[in-house]
Amino acid sequence: MRHTTTSHALFQRAKQRIPGGVNSPVRACLAVGGEPLFIKSGRGSSVIDADGNKYLDYVQSWGPLLLGHAHPAVTEAVTRAAAKGTSFGAPCEDEVLLAEEVAALMPALEMVRMVNSGTEATMSALRLARAVTGKNALIKFEGCYHGHGDPFLASAGSGVATLSIPGTPGVPEAVVQDTLLAPYNNLEAVAALFAARSHDIGAVIVEPAAGNMGLVPPLPGFLEGLRSLCDTYGALLIFDEVITGFRVALGGAQARYGVRPDLTTLGKIIGGGLPVGAYGGSRQLMEQVAPEGGVYQAGTLSGNPLAMAAGLAALRVLKTSPYPDLEQQTETLCRGMEERFAAKGIPVRIHRLASMFTIFFTDRPVVDFASAKQADAARYARFYQAMRRRGILFAPSAFETAMVSFAHTPENFSATLEALEGIEPGELSPGNED
Numbered sequence: 001m002r003h004t005t006t007s008h009a010l011f012q013r014a015k016q017r018i019p020g021g022v023n024s025p026v027r028a029c030l031a032v033g034g035e036p037l038f039i040k041s042g043r044g045s046s047v048i049d050a051d052g053n054k055y056l057d058y059v060q061s062w063g064p065l066l067l068g069h070a071h072p073a074v075t076e077a078v079t080r081a082a083a084k085g086t087s088f089g090a091p092c093e094d095e096v097l098l099a100e101e102v103a104a105l106m107p108a109l110e111m112v113r114m115v116n117s118g119t120e121a122t123m124s125a126l127r128l129a130r131a132v133t134g135k136n137a138l139i140k141f142e143g144c145y146h147g148h149g150d151p152f153l154a155s156a157g158s159g160v161a162t163l164s165i166p167g168t169p170g171v172p173e174a175v176v177q178d179t180l181l182a183p184y185n186n187l188e189a190v191a192a193l194f195a196a197r198s199h200d201i202g203a204v205i206v207e208p209a210a211g212n213m214g215l216v217p218p219l220p221g222f223l224e225g226l227r228s229l230c231d232t233y234g235a236l237l238i239f240d241e242v243i244t245g246f247r248v249a250l251g252g253a254q255a256r257y258g259v260r261p262d263l264t265t266l267g268k269i270i271g272g273g274l275p276v277g278a279y280g281g282s283r284q285l286m287e288q289v290a291p292e293g294g295v296y297q298a299g300t301l302s303g304n305p306l307a308m309a310a311g312l313a314a315l316r317v318l319k320t321s322p323y324p325d326l327e328q329q330t331e332t333l334c335r336g337m338e339e340r341f342a343a344k345g346i347p348v349r350i351h352r353l354a355s356m357f358t359i360f361f362t363d364r365p366v367v368d369f370a371s372a373k374q375a376d377a378a379r380y381a382r383f384y385q386a387m388r389r390r391g392i393l394f395a396p397s398a399f400e401t402a403m404v405s406f407a408h409t410p411e412n413f414s415a416t417l418e419a420l421e422g423i424e425p426g427e428l429s430p431g432n433e434d
């Protein structure tokens with residue numbers, strides 16, 4: 001039995017001074033019951049909690065750590081940068097190098113603006129899209145999450161889905177009035193919205209492979225269809241690649257699916273584990289951003305030297321990393337899990353894309369938020385607890401994606417399958433909550 005007395009004590013103290021004891025809601029583990037683990041350190045594929053327990057980690061900070069925890073090249077870059085000063089509020093060389101690196105990997109981003117989070121990236125991209133089109137309405141998809149900016153908090157995924165928050169108090173009606181919702185993978189719904197409001201829809205924002213309602217890849221033709229509807233109606237297509245960028249392919253989902261967005265938002269991997277986001281697109285669009293253009297957007301710590309050094313180091317390592325091998329290993333893991341669930345008579349649909357996967361506890365197809373919500377989230381919670389008892393961490397919510405890193409080893413994968421095999425079917429049945 002793992003003792004988590006230190007995590008428990010820290011959580012009690014945290015709850016006194018931090019809302020819910022956490023600085024981002026899903027971490028509180030409310031959706032899976034039980035309490036969060038406080039993490040003391042991480043290395044490669046694993047983390048160690050405040051009580052000294054070691055866990056194999058499929059969260060990987062929710063996506064940024066495609067190289068695993070504390071990758072030596074990233075750690076070294078950050079340490080070197082820190083010794084030279086942590087922030088200047090003036091340009092530094094690594095900003096240029098990182099922007100050049102991003103442009104080389106994603107040709108649709110001729111110019112890039114660095115920000116501090118994915119949330120900032122999507123807010124800024126939307127402002128730019130509204131400015132250049134002169135149209136305010138926005139189409140977003142149910143279950144997609146684009147950070148916590150006001151206009152995106154209508155039927156959002158991730159923590160909003162986990163906690164079943166319909167929207168959120170504090171967001172004025174007027175702000176979400178221009179947010180039009182469509183089901184993911186449903187082109188007809190998008191076409192109908194455009195037909196009804198062609199004069200005022202300036203942007204369509206989409207996770208090109210959805211990761212925040214669990215992993216739901218685009219059906220064939222979906223992204224191409226969005227591209228052509230945007231072209232027809234003069235709206236900008238924004239790919240939110242905060243998760244998929246540099247993960248589903250080095251060039252992101254836009255490279256993998258061969259669809260070119262007008263604007264792209266990045267986060268997570270681009271910071272190598274430090275707080276970075278970015279948005280970019282054609283020179284013509286990005287030249288509208290201040291100070292070159294009139295669309296204001298700024299940040300005291302944007303392009304921070306530590307963050308740039310970390311992101312640059314991560315991308316440089318990723319450029320020579322064996323993506324096909326990682327994808328193959330993840331596929332083998334998923335097949336192995338499917339077999340073990342089948343042997344227990346537990347229906348699952350495991351979605352995988354490159355090094356991400358989600359286990360949906362359902363025997364029905366999942367193509368959008370409505371079908372994702374039909375999966376058995378209570379069973380997922382029991383699965384989460386059963387694996388955590390065995391030293392393996394999955395995301396503490398059914399509406400998330402497991403992240404495999406280049407640091408995960410064949411031994412890690414066998415250990416995962418062995419742990420799963422050791423779960424009694426009853427452990428995943430009602431009445432076994434912690």
Ligand SMILES: *Cc1c(COP(=O)(O)O)cnc(C)c1O
Binds near residue numbers: 212240242277
């Ligand atoms: C995580 C995420 C965001 C928000 O990024 P933060 O850095 O948490 O603000 C935006 N979009 C997508 C697709 C994400 O997964």
